[in-house]
Amino acid sequence: MNTIEQQLWDYIDGNLDDSSKKAIEEKIALDAEVKAQYEDLLKLNLAFNGMDLDEPSMSFTRNVMESVALAPAPVAMKTKVDKKIIYSIGGFFVVSLLALLSYVFYHANLEMPQFDLKVNFDFNLEKYITSTAIYAFLFADLVIGLIFLDQFLRKKIAQK
Amino acid sequence: MEQKLTDLELIQKVLNGETDQYALLVKRHQRFVFTLALRFSKNREDAEEIAQDCFVKAYKALGAFKQTAKFSTWLYTITYTTAMTFLRKNRLDTTSIHDESTILQLENQTSSFNANGYERQDSHAFLNIAITQLSPDDAAIITLFYKGEQSLEEIGEALHMEPNTIKVKLHRARQRLKEKLQYLLKDEVKELL
Numbered sequence: 001m002n003t004i005e006q007q008l009w010d011y012i013d014g015n016l017d018d019s020s021k022k023a024i025e026e027k028i029a030l031d032a033e034v035k036a037q038y039e040d041l042l043k044l045n046l047a048f049n050g051m052d053l054d055e056p057s058m059s060f061t062r063n064v065m066e067s068v069a070l071a072p073a074p075v076a077m078k079t080k081v082d083k084k085i086i087y088s089i090g091g092f093f094v095v096s097l098l099a100l101l102s103y104v105f106y107h108a109n110l111e112m113p114q115f116d117l118k119v120n121f122d123f124n125l126e127k128y129i130t131s132t133a134i135y136a137f138l139f140a141d142l143v144i145g146l147i148f149l150d151q152f153l154r155k156k157i158a159q160k
Numbered sequence: 161m162e163q164k165l166t167d168l169e170l171i172q173k174v175l176n177g178e179t180d181q182y183a184l185l186v187k188r189h190q191r192f193v194f195t196l197a198l199r200f201s202k203n204r205e206d207a208e209e210i211a212q213d214c215f216v217k218a219y220k221a222l223g224a225f226k227q228t229a230k231f232s233t234w235l236y237t238i239t240y241t242t243a244m245t246f247l248r249k250n251r252l253d254t255t256s257i258h259d260e261s262t263i264l265q266l267e268n269q270t271s272s273f274n275a276n277g278y279e280r281q282d283s284h285a286f287l288n289i290a291i292t293q294l295s296p297d298d299a300a301i302i303t304l305f306y307k308g309e310q311s312l313e314e315i316g317e318a319l320h321m322e323p324n325t326i327k328v329k330l331h332r333a334r335q336r337l338k339e340k341l342q343y344l345l346k347d348e349v350k351e352l353l
Contacts, residue, residue: 006331048306052284056194061186064215074222076175
């Protein structure tokens with residue numbers, strides 16, 4: 001439903017993008033009927049802008065103030081903390097933990113100890129569980145963790 | 161000359177213990193809140209009660225007001241919910257614009273104006289009569305848009321609707337208001353506006 005009248009109202013309200021604005025301006029310039037309709041709507045818009053507001057009784061403010069005097073004085077919520085501070089603290093801990101983990105893994109000897117199993121496996125474990133495989137596993141965990149963190153933060157932003 | 165304090169500055173003063181400053185906020189917004197309440201209740205006494213209740217609620221919740229939005233938008237949201245609760249509780253007659261009695265009422269008003277020779281009454285008076293004949297939602301949207309200095313998004317927030325819904329409703333409300341004015345003023349509408 002996008003009648004010419006709606007387009008004209010959108011034009012008057014300034015809700016049109018550049019191309020639609022240009023299109024409606026052309027219609028107004030070329031079509032006398034559209035131009036007349038536009039002028040009528042402009043007058044109507046002016047009249048709507050001039051509508052009066054009603055006045056409550058003289059004692060309105062006093063009545064409100066008498067009512068609020070009985071209520072406890074409002075105070076700013078104590079939980080009102082700048083979110084940037086929370087994110088900064090959170091970020092600091094995440095970075096610290098990651099740095100610590102990186103340090104530990106960098107200095108740790110991730111080579112698998114020699115197994116002395118009597119069970120005869122059909123495959124060689126040492127061949128598969130290498131330090132590279134463990135690094136890859138940890139890297140995948142990190143990526144998954146970051147994806148979850150990203151989703152969590154996006155949800156939080158969307159909820160605002 | 162003392163500089164006029166903004167809404168947020170006044171709120172801060174109230175939260176800091178200067179509760180009498182709330183009277184300035186009330187005075188600043190009472191006409192609009194009252195008008196909005198009147199759009200829903202269609203009755204001055206009820207509108208006054210709704211508006212008063214709304215300011216008391218706003219005062220009590222002032223500490224929870226997120227100062228990232230406009231105070232007026234927040235206040236109009238409270239007005240809307242208070243008015244809705246009031247209407248539900250009191251089951252007030254929110255006359256539809258398609259209602260036969262509305263048309264009858266309009267007819268009487270028109271004839272009384274003509275009978276008294278007020279053919280060139282102030283256009284504002286006619287407009288206000290036409291607005292009272294709209295449905296509460298239409299009247300509230302028109303009032304919020306033209307007198308509340310609210311964007312479509314802010315009106316949506318106040319009335320718990322999507323901005324696009326508000327846009328469509330605003331179009332329809334203006335159309336209906338135009339029809340009401342045309343009905344009320346017959347051929348004089350263009351002349352008067």
